[in-house]
Amino acid sequence: MRSDVNLHANEDVIGMIRRRPMVELPRFLFAAAWVFTPFFFFFPLIALGPFGWFIFFLLFSTGCHYAARRYVMWSSSMLLITTDRVIDIDQLGLKKRHIAELPYDEIDAVHVRAPGLVGRLFRTGRVQVESRSMHSFDLEIMGVHRPESVRQLILDVQCLQYEVEAHDKIKSTS
Numbered sequence: 719m720r721s722d723v724n725l726h727a728n729e730d731v732i733g734m735i736r737r738r739p740m741v742e743l744p745r746f747l748f749a750a751a752w753v754f755t756p757f758f759f760f761f762p763l764i765a766l767g768p769f770g771w772f773i774f775f776l777l778f779s780t781g782c783h784y785a786a787r788r789y790v791m792w793s794s795s796m797l798l799i800t801t802d803r804v805i806d807i808d809q810l811g812l813k814k815r816h817i818a819e820l821p822y823d824e825i826d827a828v829h830v831r832a833p834g835l836v837g838r839l840f841r842t843g844r845v846q847v848e849s850r851s852m853h854s855f856d857l858e859i860m861g862v863h864r865p866e867s868v869r870q871l872i873l874d875v876q877c878l879q880y881e882v883e884a885h886d887k888i889k890s891t892s
Contacts, residue, residue, distance in 0.1 A: 722815075722817070723798065723805055723807065723817065725800065726802055728801075729800050729801050729802045729803075730800060730801050731798055731799070731800050732799045732800060732801060732871070732875060733797075733798070733799040733868075733871055734796050734797075734798055734799075735796060735797040735798075735799065735845070735859060735862055735868050736792070736793070736795065736796045736797075736862075737792060737795065737859065737860065737861035737862065738840075738842050738861050738862065738863045739792070740840060740842070741842060741860075741861030742788065742792050742861075745788050746785075746788060746789075749781065749784050749785035749788050750785070752777070752780070752781035752784055752785070753778065753781035753782055753785055754781075755777060755781070756773075756774045756775075756777040756778045756781070757778075759774075760774065786812070787811065787812055790809060790812055791809045791810070791811070792809075793809075794807065794809035794815065795807060795808050795809045795859075796859070797845065797857065797859045797862075797868070799868075799871060799872060799875060801875065801879070802821060802822070802879070803819045803820060803821045803822060804819065804820050804822070804825070804847055804857055804872060805817065805818070805819045806818045806819070806820075806847075806857040806858070806859065818857055820847055820849055820857055822875065822876040822879040822880075823879075823883075824849050824850050824851065825847055825848070825849065825850070825872070825876055826848045826849060826850040827847075827848045828845065828846070828847050828848070828869045828872050828873055829845070829846040829848065829869075830843055830844070830845055830846075830865040830866055830868075830869045831843055831844045831846070831865075832844075832865065840863075841863060841864050842861050842862060842863055842865070843860075843861075843862060843865035843866075844858065844859070844860045844861075844862070844865065845858070845859050845862050845865045845868050845869060845872075846858045847872065
């Protein structure tokens with residue numbers, strides 16, 4: 719789990735939902751091709767002398783940077799489902815990230831969309847958590863494996879949260 723997400727006291731992580739690696743596969747293949755392309759042209763580039771070495775290292779280093787950036791963005795972007803709230807972590811670059819959270823009492827609906835034939839074949843889709851307040855924002859993660867089970871998990875934890883709050887209310891009045 720990310721070190722920049724502070725959990726409340728007695729709050730536990732129930733699920734960490736990431737994009738399916740298969741969804742990122744075209745980008746990862748492009749990054750691999752970009753990294754290995756200079757090696758394919760290694761001898762013709764070396765024949766150019768210092769300029770060829772410069773082109774070789776430029777292509778190789780930018781390919782490595784792109785591959786590292788794509789991996790960090792994939793591995794650090796997630797939807798955390800805790801006992802108190804749903805936290806959306808969007809990694810926007812190597813250093814820039816956006817963190818949004820939504821307590822269960824502010825969740826209005828959880829929507830699932832499976833776009834197209836490919837999404838249905840590979841059981842991937844988009845999960846959107848809609849808030850009750852109009853001025854607030856929605857949480858969203860795309861490319862999730864079995865989005866219906868993620869939706870059901872969020873709704874189950876929300877229901878459990880309501881039961882715990884009701885039990886605590888009854889306990890405090892008696």
